[in-house]
Amino acid sequence: MIGLISATAAGAAGRDRLAAAWPDRTRVYEGPVADAVRRAFGECTQLVCFLATGAVVRLVAPLLSDKASDPGVVCVDEGGRFAVSLVGGHGGGANELALAVGRLLGAEPVVTTATDSVGVPGLDTLGMPVEGDVAGVSRALLDGEPVALELESVWPLPALPANVGSAVPGDGPTIRVTDRLIDGDGVGAGAVVLRPPSLVVGVGASKGAPVEEVLALVRGALVDAGLSVASVAALATVDAKADEPGIIGAAERLGVPVVTYPADELAGVAVPNPSAAPLAAVGTPSVAEAAALVGGGELLVPKRKSARADGTPAMATCAVVRRPGRGRLAVVGLGPGARDLLTPRAEAELRRASVLVGLDQYVDQIRDLLRPGTRILESGLGAEEERARTAVAEARKGQAVALIGSGDAGVYAMASPALAEASDDIDVVGVPGVTAALAAGAILGAPLGHDHVSISLSDLHTPWHVIERRVLAAAEADIVVTFYNPRSRGRDWQLPKALAILGAHREPTTPVGVVRNASRPDESSRVTTLAGLDPATVDMMTVVTVGNTATRNIAGRMVTPRGYRWQEAPR
Numbered sequence: 068m069i070g071l072i073s074a075t076a077a078g079a080a081g082r083d084r085l086a087a088a089w090p091d092r093t094r095v096y097e098g099p100v101a102d103a104v105r106r107a108f109g110e111c112t113q114l115v116c117f118l119a120t121g122a123v124v125r126l127v128a129p130l131l132s133d134k135a136s137d138p139g140v141v142c143v144d145e146g147g148r149f150a151v152s153l154v155g156g157h158g159g160g161a162n163e164l165a166l167a168v169g170r171l172l173g174a175e176p177v178v179t180t181a182t183d184s185v186g187v188p189g190l191d192t193l194g195m196p197v198e199g200d201v202a203g204v205s206r207a208l209l210d211g212e213p214v215a216l217e218l219e220s221v222w223p224l225p226a227l228p229a230n231v232g233s234a235v236p237g238d239g240p241t242i243r244v245t246d247r248l249i250d251g252d253g254v255g256a257g258a259v260v261l262r263p264p265s266l267v268v269g270v271g272a273s274k275g276a277p278v279e280e281v282l283a284l285v286r287g288a289l290v291d292a293g294l295s296v297a298s299v300a301a302l303a304t305v306d307a308k309a310d311e312p313g314i315i316g317a318a319e320r321l322g323v324p325v326v327t328y329p330a331d332e333l334a335g336v337a338v339p340n341p342s343a344a345p346l347a348a349v350g351t352p353s354v355a356e357a358a359a360l361v362g363g364g365e366l367l368v369p370k371r372k373s374a375r376a377d378g379t380p381a382m383a384t385c386a387v388v389r390r391p392g393r394g395r396l397a398v399v400g401l402g403p404g405a406r407d408l409l410t411p412r413a414e415a416e417l418r419r420a421s422v423l424v425g426l427d428q429y430v431d432q433i434r435d436l437l438r439p440g441t442r443i444l445e446s447g448l449g450a451e452e453e454r455a456r457t458a459v460a461e462a463r464k465g466q467a468v469a470l471i472g473s474g475d476a477g478v479y480a481m482a483s484p485a486l487a488e489a490s491d492d493i494d495v496v497g498v499p500g501v502t503a504a505l506a507a508g509a510i511l512g513a514p515l516g517h518d519h520v521s522i523s524l525s526d527l528h529t530p531w532h533v534i535e536r537r538v539l540a541a542a543e544a545d546i547v548v549t550f551y552n553p554r555s556r557g558r559d560w561q562l563p564k565a566l567a568i569l570g571a572h573r574e575p576t577t578p579v580g581v582v583r584n585a586s587r588p589d590e591s592s593r594v595t596t597l598a599g600l601d602p603a604t605v606d607m608m609t610v611v612t613v614g615n616t617a618t619r620n621i622a623g624r625m626v627t628p629r630g631y632r633w634q635e636a637p638r
Contacts, residue, residue: 069093069164070107070114070138074100077145078117081172085115088171101126113139113155113164120144120151127154134158141165147172156180157191170411188225188418188438190242190259195222196297198249199259200240207240207257219245220298221392222263223467226421226441246298246389248290264300266367267326269359269386270314271304271345276373276382278316284373284383285317292368292387300390301326303358305333307349313383326358333357340370359388394462394493398482400475400500401429405586408501409433416498420469424458425481426450429471455484462493474502479523479551503585504549507610510592511580512624514612518546519627524561525552531561538565542572547618547627550611554602562602562611569613570597578620580612581605594625 071093073082086093094111096103100118104126107114116123123142131137131154139159142151150172152165162178169176180189187208190201207214208228216232222244231242241258246265268285289296302318302325304311309327318325330350338360341352351357355370368387375381397416402408417423417436427445437443444457458470458481472480482497489495508515520541526534541548548569553562569577575598582592583606597613605611618627 068111068113070103070111071095071117072100072103072107072114073117073145075117075145078143081117081143081145081147082115084172085168105130108138111138113141113160115141115143115150115164115168117143117145120153123153139164141168143168143172143174147174149177150174151177152180157189166411187228190261193224193261195244195264196262197259198262198297200256201259203257204240204242204259213239215239215241217241217243217245219243219247220263220265220389221465222261222265223393223395223462223465224421225419225467226438228440231440246295248293248295262295262297263392264298265389265392266294266298267301267303267359267362267364267388267390268299269303269355269357269388270308270317271354271358271384272308272311272313273382274311276311276313278313278320280373280375281313281317281383281385282320284371284385285321288368288371288385288387294367294387296321299323303328303361305330305345305349305351305354305358308354328358328361332361336360338370339366355384355386359386362390364388364390392465394465395467395496396458396462396485396489396493397467397469397496397498398476398485399469399471399498400477400480400502401432401471401473402501403474403503403506403586404432404584408506408586410498410500413498413500416469416496417471420467422458422461422466422468423471424454424461424468425471426454426473429473433471451481452484455481455488458485459488459493462489473500474506475500478502478504478521501586503551503610504612506585507549507580507582507592507612510582510585510590511594511612512621512626514547514578514580514614514618514625514627515549516627516629517615517617518544519549520546521549521551522565523551524554524565525558526561534561535564535568538568542569545572545615545617547615548613550613552607553609553611554605555607559602562605566597566600566602566613573597573613573616577616578614578618578625580614580625581609582612583609585610594620594623 069092071082071085073079086095096107108130120142127140135158137155137159139155139161140153141161141164142153150165150168152161156162162180165176165178190205191197211230214231244261244263272281299321301323304314304327306327306329308314314325333351336357338353338356345354346352366388370384370386372381373383399413399416414436417433418438422442424444427447430443430445446454458468462468470481470485476482504521522537577597579595579597579600584590614625614627618625
């Protein structure tokens with residue numbers, strides 16, 4: 068929950084805008100400011116204070132205890148010009164909150180955390196628990212000192228500075244990625260340990276098994292195997308135990324989800340220690356080992372039973388599997404070109420990537436958003452399949468890869484060839500983007516107000532007879548059509564042919580919208596008619612939208628009625 072505090076009418080206006088935008092995430096604190104800040108600090112995970120920075124400093128200073136548990140605090144001036152990340156930039160999420168508040172209020176986010184300021188990922192922002200000398204190693208990263216990197220567990224990391232990996236482990240500052248416990252007195256000075264979520268603990272439990280028994284079994288199995296509980300990604304069990312309080316409670320204490328599988332799926336998993344008891348009880352000869360092994364991995368701890376002090380039969384079993392490290396491929400849509408139409412999620416994925424794959428002109432659009440050290444693999448037009456194979460191959464090496472495309476990457480872009488190349492050995496994330504059709508539609512008015520279709524007129528990959536059949540189907544169905552790739556120097560006859568097909572089913576006065584370079588500085592647009600459109604004025608940077616028989620030109624804008632009955636009622 069985000070606590071919102073203000074002292075004046077001007078501050079309350081900004082406060083109320085946040086409350087209206089985030090009704091389920093925010094709580095407004097009224098009353099004397101000092102009391103409001105104190106109550107919000109104790110009850111919320113984050114605060115946004117519409118107060119002078121000095122006042123907020125004095126109010127929160129006595130309340131601070133630990134950067135790992137203190138809420139993040141953002142301070143917004145009453146004019147709404149700046150959103151300052153004041154306390155808890157990383158641990159409290161104040162840096163991200165300042166960015167979000169800035170976007171919503173039109174304020175300039177102010178982030179002074181050293182790593183964020185120079186584009187270096189904070190060691191406590193990598194999505195993994197971190198132990199050790201975070202401040203010391205972060206300082207070495209920023210100062211350009213040689214920092215060793217030990218990857219005992221392969222896991223996709225964001226781009227790290229060039230000085231990482233330039234030292235021999237043990238000779239200086241070290242970043243270690245491992246799920247193993249550290250011997251001795253801990254990590255020690257000059258080193259940090261990142262805990263990847265690489266362990267899955269399979270759990271079986273009798274009805275009514277106590278939380279303490281399940282938890283003690285899991286913790287004991289991990290310690291005995293020299294494994295860190297911080298690397299546990301999930302507790303896994305059979306569907307029949309999805310509501311077992313002992314398993315649910317143990318997962319809550321560990322801060323991990325419970326993943327369940329059908330008994331017949333678990334019965335098909337080969338395990339070293341099958342048993343007749345679970346087969347009779349829930350329909351599979353193994354619960355703990357089989358649930359942990361679903362999806363593959365190395366069985367580090369075979370099935371073991373809980374121990375009970377009174378000598379009564381054990382009520383829980385567990386097994387531990389290390390799942391293989393998986394690369395990550397994010398297929399990112401950049402939108403039509405304008406920076407403000409690039410989504411925050413897309414920006415986050417670009418910052419998360421260690422490898423960027425894309426068309427050279429698209430790389431140039433977002434080069435400034437990449438972290439220092441990001442490896443860029445760019446190529447020219449016509450190399451879509453090569454880029455798709457490259458991105459998947461890099462992900463299979465365990466890298467965090469961003470494959471970029473214009474508009475939405477799933478619309479005439481890179482998602483299709485990449486996913487055709489990928490298998491289930493990597494994680495794939497799709498990041499939607501604003502398509503050219505949507506951007507052009509917004510410029511033209513509301514041409515897509517009813518059913519519509521997008522058709523590419525490029526016959527480089529699709530035979531013309533197939534394209535022609537699709538255009539005819541859209542014409543006969545009276546559907547609004549947006550043409551992508553309408554005309555190039557070598558393909559100058561397809562657009563006239565497509566317009567002729569539509570013209571056989573629509574009046575010559577049917578509105579047609581033409582938008583070139585939608586959302587970019589040299590954007591141009593016009594609304595004409597099916598008879599009035601000159602195909603020679605169209606190129607590959609243009610989107611052509613042809614209305615249906617209901618589309619109208621109203622005040623110079625294309626409008627396709629939705630068909631609401633109230634619009635047809637007499638006035």
